[in-house]
Amino acid sequence: MVTLSVNGVEQTVPVSVQASLLTVLRNDLCLNSPKYGCGLGECGACTVLVDGVAARSCVIPAAHAGGRAVTTLEGLGSAGRLHPVQQAFIDEQAAQCGYCLSGMIVMTAALLARNPDPTDEEIRRELSGNLCRCGTHLEILKAVKRAAHVMRSASEASS
Template sequence: MTVSLTVNGTRHTSPAAPDTPLLYVLRNDVGINSAKYGCGAAHCGACTVLLDGQPIRSCVYPASAAADGRITTLEGLGDPQRLHVLQRAFIEEQAAQCGYCIAGMIMSAKGLLDRNPQPDEAQIRDAMAGNLCRCGTHTRIVRAIQRAARELA
């Protein structure tokens, strides 16, 4: 069997079985490096990508369930020459330490700002509660999201 997916605007076909987690297809067949395997149980958020603008945990989401949608990963937001406002804010606020969780954090933040362009701190913390950072940069992450919201206003 094969699975066809639209990732960052480009159609990809994978030989993966339909129930293969989307994360595996993204990393192994599409070549996406930003989404990370963290817990494998949708608890940590390191694997977060957007499906039709909504954050999903790709480690437990079947690839076939994403076949008709638009998948966006960190690579689809911007590149080193043209960073997305969230990528720039995370850098400016020094929100990344080890960097393992940051792609998932940014994708969850993107989903939040698309739904609510001017969230207050409580709304940011609530939206980001499912993304874990063992380095403890949560305060900087909140500031980065607040900065991005201000810049997008």
């Protein structure tokens, strides 16, 4: 058994030694945003935040996530109040098939938490490990820039 804090909710689930965090999130907790892509931590489809850091859930043993804060796309925002990154990806129509989208959004949220004003090169470098086969790369770049602008404006307004 392992107790996981996922999207702010603590849940205890039985896990085998071989179970990845991705498997537990999808199969046991019914969170479908992290996707199985390569199973090797190379494509980014399974990206989640672990203690605020972007991580590939397909290569993290679920037992090692106990006691850590895990955030999936579902935990970034809600249907009534989207996270600025989620809204920016919608506004810029930065998806086609959508398979990579969860990982891209989570990775972007992690980037903007560390660097609120990234350059195009910094965005490209940060997202380079998240594979998109549909070719929405320009729209994704625009979405990241839009989210950064919105988040900076909100931060300045609250200061």
